[in-house]
Amino acid sequence: LLTIVDLYEKKRTELGIERVENKPKLTTPETNNKSVITSQSKIKIEILDSTSKKEFNILAKEKSNDKESVIKPKKIVSYNLLLPANSLQKRAAQYQAIVDKESKRWLIDSALIMAIIHSESSFKSNAKSYIPAYGLMQVVPTSAGHDVNKYIHKIDAPMEVSDLYVPLVNVETGSAYLNILNNRYLKAITNEQSRMYCMIAAYNTGAGNVARAFNKDRSTNINKAAIVINSMSSQQVYDHLVKNLPYDETKNYLKKVNNRIALYK
The missing domain is CATH 1.10.530.10 (Lysozyme)
Known part of the structure; x- marks a missing residue:
């Protein structure tokens, strides 16, 4: 399974964006900073659009103390109460x-x-x-x-x-x-x-x-x-x-x- 970061990097590669000092830029020289930011935003939107909420529940992960923990959905709790007989x-x-x-x-x-x-x-x-x-x-x-x-x-x-x-x-x-x-x-x-x-x-x-x-x-x-x-x-x-x-x-x-x-x- 791919994480959100993996999906993000894959989409960047498809659109021809390289990583330089942790800042994305287009391979074409005409690109300015504004277009880079715009393209980067588009990547995020495309990833969100192409990934369902259900998939995000499975794929989304956060790192804590160098360990990956899956974000779990909220639970519904029910209680059974015993009423007095008759x-x-x-x-x-x-x-x-x-x-x-x-x-x-x-x-x-x-x-x-x-x-x-x-x-x-x-x-x-x-x-x-x-x-x-x-x-x-x-x-x-x-x-x-x-x-x-x-x-x-x-x-x-x-x-x-x-x-x-x-x-x-x-x-x-x-x-x-x-x-x-x-x-x-x-x-x-x-x-x-x-x-x-x-x-x-x-x-x-x-x-x-x-x-x-x-x-x-x-x-x-x-x-x-x-x-x-x-x-x-x-x-x-x-x-x-x-x-x-x-x-x-x-x-x-x-x-x-x-x-x-x-x-x-």
Whole structure:
């Protein structure tokens, strides 16, 4: 293999440049210093152009203490971390009793509540999203929190963020909001399974956006959408939601929660 110096000397010879006192000059007498420098620069450029980066990684060498050492490419280092076994399952077990209690209170399937907590926060009570939403069920203080305060606690104000970090309050609020969706906003949907699919989607994006998926004029009137929904089978409703919901995030959310319900049955 040739080093860069070898390539440089070979190219100099081909172009007729001689070495005199370590300064290159052309064999023709007309050449001045400027042309020598220009020719020398051309040699360097031609060598660079004719040698690929891959070749330079192999050929480029530097001398240190009279020993040649090959310049090595940078390395990418990866690490494998061992996570605690069944950590999600352990976190979920902490809240099963609370979920069962709120499930009976608000008449919402406990498996559905668990699947929503799994999808929203992976059972981390201190979770916070960019929206922002807070806690286990990722309650938004000004929407779901406000509705629960208004219809359940008779307080026309948003929820306090500090309260939503308390697991009992958070699961109570999230479960109560599911009850509001089921018995108030989506009550015109007659099939329970269809209503559950719409409830999951509405928990993520609101009942108005669920209505938009079914109304041809894209209106947010859920009672109008219910007429279309009631003419379809529950499987058709699910498929229609996955295809026509306004946001991909909600489409994926519906699929995740629905698939995880079976884990908690």
